[in-house]
Amino acid sequence: MDTMTDDAPLPGLAADSSLHVAGGVEAPPTMNPRFVARRPRERSPEMLGEGVFAGDPVALSMAITLIESSRTEDQEPAQRLLDLCAARAGKAVRVGITGVPGVGKSTFIETLGLRLLVAQSRKLAVLAVDPTSQVSGGSILGDKSRMAGLAAHPRSFIRPSPAGKTLGGVTRRTRETMLLCEAAGFDLVFVETVGVGQSELAVHGMVDCFLLLTLAGGGDELQGIKRGVMEMADLIAVTKADGDNVRAAELARQRYENAVHLFGATPSGWHAPTLLCSAVTGEGVDDVWSTVERFVAHERSTGFFERRRNEQRRAWFREQVETRVLDAFLARPGVADRRAYLEGLVMRGEVSPRRAAAILVGDQDG
Ligand SMILES: Nc1nc2c(ncn2[C@@H]2O[C@H](COP(=O)(O)OP(=O)(O)OP(=O)(O)O)[C@@H](O)[C@H]2O)c(=O)[nH]1
Numbered sequence: 122m123d124t125m126t127d128d129a130p131l132p133g134l135a136a137d138s139s140l141h142v143a144g145g146v147e148a149p150p151t152m153n154p155r156f157v158a159r160r161p162r163e164r165s166p167e168m169l170g171e172g173v174f175a176g177d178p179v180a181l182s183m184a185i186t187l188i189e190s191s192r193t194e195d196q197e198p199a200q201r202l203l204d205l206c207a208a209r210a211g212k213a214v215r216v217g218i219t220g221v222p223g224v225g226k227s228t229f230i231e232t233l234g235l236r237l238l239v240a241q242s243r244k245l246a247v248l249a250v251d252p253t254s255q256v257s258g259g260s261i262l263g264d265k266s267r268m269a270g271l272a273a274h275p276r277s278f279i280r281p282s283p284a285g286k287t288l289g290g291v292t293r294r295t296r297e298t299m300l301l302c303e304a305a306g307f308d309l310v311f312v313e314t315v316g317v318g319q320s321e322l323a324v325h326g327m328v329d330c331f332l333l334l335t336l337a338g339g340g341d342e343l344q345g346i347k348r349g350v351m352e353m354a355d356l357i358a359v360t361k362a363d364g365d366n367v368r369a370a371e372l373a374r375q376r377y378e379n380a381v382h383l384f385g386a387t388p389s390g391w392h393a394p395t396l397l398c399s400a401v402t403g404e405g406v407d408d409v410w411s412t413v414e415r416f417v418a419h420e421r422s423t424g425f426f427e428r429r430r431n432e433q434r435r436a437w438f439r440e441q442v443e444t445r446v447l448d449a450f451l452a453r454p455g456v457a458d459r460r461a462y463l464e465g466l467v468m469r470g471e472v473s474p475r476r477a478a479a480i481l482v483g484d485q486d487g
């Protein structure tokens with residue numbers, strides 16, 4: 122090694138010999154220095170868009186990675202890609218599936234999804250909204266193994282919940298992923314959400330039909346299902362109705378039926394049906410799907426299908442405005458420091474939250 126670390130010529134070679142080996146000050150380049158690796162996200166939005174429209178799953182994954190990115194330089198290309206995809210999106214039927222953790226959502230999606238893919242030549246995208254995935258590291262492995270059949274199917278696409286600091290961020294990414302999937306030709310989109318926090322509300326705001334899965338045994342309180350979630354459901358299915366559980370499941374179904382009866386009809390005149398199913402035996406799963414189709418047909422014929430989507434678009438727009446206005450405000454020089462200072466005063470009880478907020482946004486002098 123010694124001969125390589127100084128500039129002395131190799132023994133027997135003149136210093137100006139072309140065989141002279143220069144000292145190893147700089148490691149020789151291992152690849153062409155003019156070659157700049159193009160990371161996937163640096164493919165132009167137009168190129169990605171073409172791949173997505175052609176139904177190329179690699180392009181779709183790259184496109185999703187781009188819109189999930191929080192890097193500043195990715196924001197403009199992501200926006201351009203979404204603009205390109207917008208015209209081709211919106212043709213899928215979007216179904217949200219919610220229920221407490223472990224109720225059987227993924228297993229239900231696997232059973233139903235495979236039946237639909239076998240019986241019809243549809244393309245199914247399965248997305249997830251899980252605001253806890255930031256904490257738990259995500260249920261990626263769980264999702265893929267519970268949906269092994271779908272994961273291996275050429276006409277399905279499974280995307281686990283994006284990580285995000287806020288539910289709003291997770292929701293935006295899932296919503297945009299849905300648009301990309303639709304542009305890629307997926308005509309069915311299932312969105313699985315864990316029944317915790319506000320994620321049901323977020324998913325309700327992005328789907329055409331909202332399905333609540335429940336279990337026999339235990340009151341609603343025990344299952345942690347909030348009344349509001351039952352009210353949002355277009356359809357309730359008591360799942361795991363198999364083996365010894367069938368009778369208890371039927372009793373639970375009747376209880377849910379009585380409960381939703383009290384809510385009355387939706388503005389479109391729909392009464393949420395309550396059904397029984399088992400994702401393991403497959404019993405009742407087809408019924409659940411035909412009820413979803415009946416609901417969608419009802420909504421279309423009453424004009425509520427479009428109305429719901431229009432309202433959702435308006436809500437998404439308002440949410441985006443709020444987020445952007447807030448971000449822009451907090452990015453102003455000094456605002457973060459002033460907020461931190463005022464927070465201290467509020468926490469010590471020296472200023473009311475209301476007054477502190479007014480001072481921060483400049484409605485009142487500090
Ligand atoms: N007997 C029976 N077991 C089921 C049924 N559906 C799901 N399971 C079981 O219930 C457990 C939870 O199922 P998952 O499909 O992972 O439930 P999940 O609601 O997606 O769970 P999270 O994503 O963690 O909230 C698994 O052990 C399944 O095998 C069913 O219809 N019958």
Ligand SMILES: [Mg+2]
Nearest residue numbers: 226227264313
């Ligand atoms: Mg699951």
